[in-house]
Amino acid sequence: MFGYMGKILRVNLTTNEVTTEDLDFELAKKYIGGRGLGTKLYMDEVDPQVDPFAAENKIVFINGPLSGTATPTGGRYMVVTKSPLTGCIASSNSGGEWGAYLKYAGYDAIIVEGKASLPVYLSIDEDKVEILPALDLWGKMVSETSDMLKEKQPGSKVLTIGPAGEKLSQMAAIMNEKDRAAGRSGVGAVMGSKNLKAITVKGNLKPEIARPEGLKAVTKECRTLLKENGVTGGGLPTYGTAVLVNIINEHGVYPTNNFQGGQDPNAEAVSGETMTEKYLIKRNPCHHCPIGCGRWVKSEHSPDGIGGPEYETLWVFAGDLGIDDMDIVIDANYWCNEMGIDTISAGATLAAAMELYQRGYITDEMLDDEVILKFGNADSVIHWLKKMGNREGFGDLLARGSYRLADFFGVPEYSMSVKKQDLPAYDPRGIQGMGLQYATSNRGGCHVRGYLISPEILGLPEKLDRFELAGKPTWAKIFQDLTAVIDSTGLCLFTSFALGAQQYADMLNEVLGTDWTADDVLLAGERIWNLEKLFNLEAGISSEEDTLPPRFLEEEMPDGPTKGWVHKLDELLPLYYKERGWDEDGIPTEERLEKLGLL
Amino acid sequence: MAIKIKLFANFREGRGKIVEMEYTPGMTGQDVIDSLGITAPEIAALIVDGVDGKVDAMLTVPIKEDGYMAIFPPVAGG
């Protein structure tokens, strides 16, 4: 078997049993790996109606066929489970090293089932797999846990949850290498619900490559394309994802004060240019990554510096809260990483709380007269973030995410979320295709299910009129399908700024010994997208939830270059369903499912 | 009257964040980038007086008397 290690590790935390199973090569190829194969393995075993926190729920950690190979950025892994935040399928991706090391340990995937009676961690050293007590780790922050486990298991890569995951916060992340996060959809809370604190991996095994010489050539070609591309060889390595702050802001789609506005006059203070000039120590790349968008920045938390914030984090703890202070964002990012919380949902929940305070739903009394959650109040950020992570006082309500918070006050419309997952840093009123992609994303509000910002704002691969509706459903489908492919290979989505479907097919072919065309891999992407949709439908998430918060549909953007616009979802959605070959209720037709091999 | 040119990322190198330029009637983005030593293929996104579009087309749009331009090299993230 080429590309894959051919082994799945099954860990039952209720019975303390560890077994290995052979990977079905044909099934693996059909769903590629990562997000696709993880979803298939998960769906074959779990009732979509399952309570995410029940012992019957499972959680799959899975790399891709390109993970751990010489291909650029091949270090990623995916976590697949049912999301406690959205109730949808969750597949949360992370970089760093852990995904590649899972492969070096000899496994394509780990399926964790059941629930431990006391906190445990899983130690994997090739064939030696142990479920070990973690009472001493429980309650510890992410970096302390990681340091302790590195002492216990020298040479291992550590994946862990923080206090937020232990306390079942719906926005809890899974962290690896301390500052890399499978951040979205609350996957950390599913680990917490199983009393599983961490997983360490190490090993020296390597996957067999079908055509090593061919892989060398295509890897070289892809590395050259990445190096010569203005984004992956220039903008991202130099400025990190933070370089987006200014360009998104200048287009008037940089949400301010919980999406009440679209332009921030002081955004420069948290821009990539400012970070590079004043805070950057060095780049902080993931495994085998020639791009190196990760940042290592100055901070009072360590004289050597710490992992720096990404664009989404900069926006959510700055513009979205009416504060423009790089030190606060770096600090907020640090605390999110330490407590194991998704930065987007954490910041967005604070933003929703601030709007609820602005409108009189949250009162000083409810906050116990502590620091007031008010737009522009810099003192409130770290104060409430810590309470959110530890679920203390009003922080317990915040830990549930913006939708549950706003719904508690009877006004869910003040949660800027789709399917209960908080939206990222782009106002859909000025980016019609992106808004459609938000509404139809299988894991709820998300930018990395189809990054239409590329053509609509950034001019990549070509510039589209961001207000135009024509053609956007087609673009949305192609981007969603291609993203599903990349997420399944084990590579980083950012490679797609320079590479296209053909290059992904070429890399897969040399590794797996297949002869796929670009169309073949896109069809696999469409298969994965439809599979996820089927899960959601069976879980009770109907297409009625393919929508946007009313603010975007009814309230015109009040300021900036997007002034006067609303999102025209009602016009786009039927066209999108048609593009996907679904019926008018947004349900995949038998004909389409048959074509995709899903019947 | 002066127009304001906002520069971003590596376009700032040797030029600064904002360049003010004397307005001349009918001046376009092409005139601006010529005087800044930037070529069209280096530009990924361009905004003229709050309006964005394909770079080649935007370079031909006349700038307002008290207008502005924002010029970006290829940048991305997410």
Ligand code: SF4
């Ligand atoms: S581009 Fe950035 S996120 Fe992607 S693998 Fe490289 S360093 Fe990690």
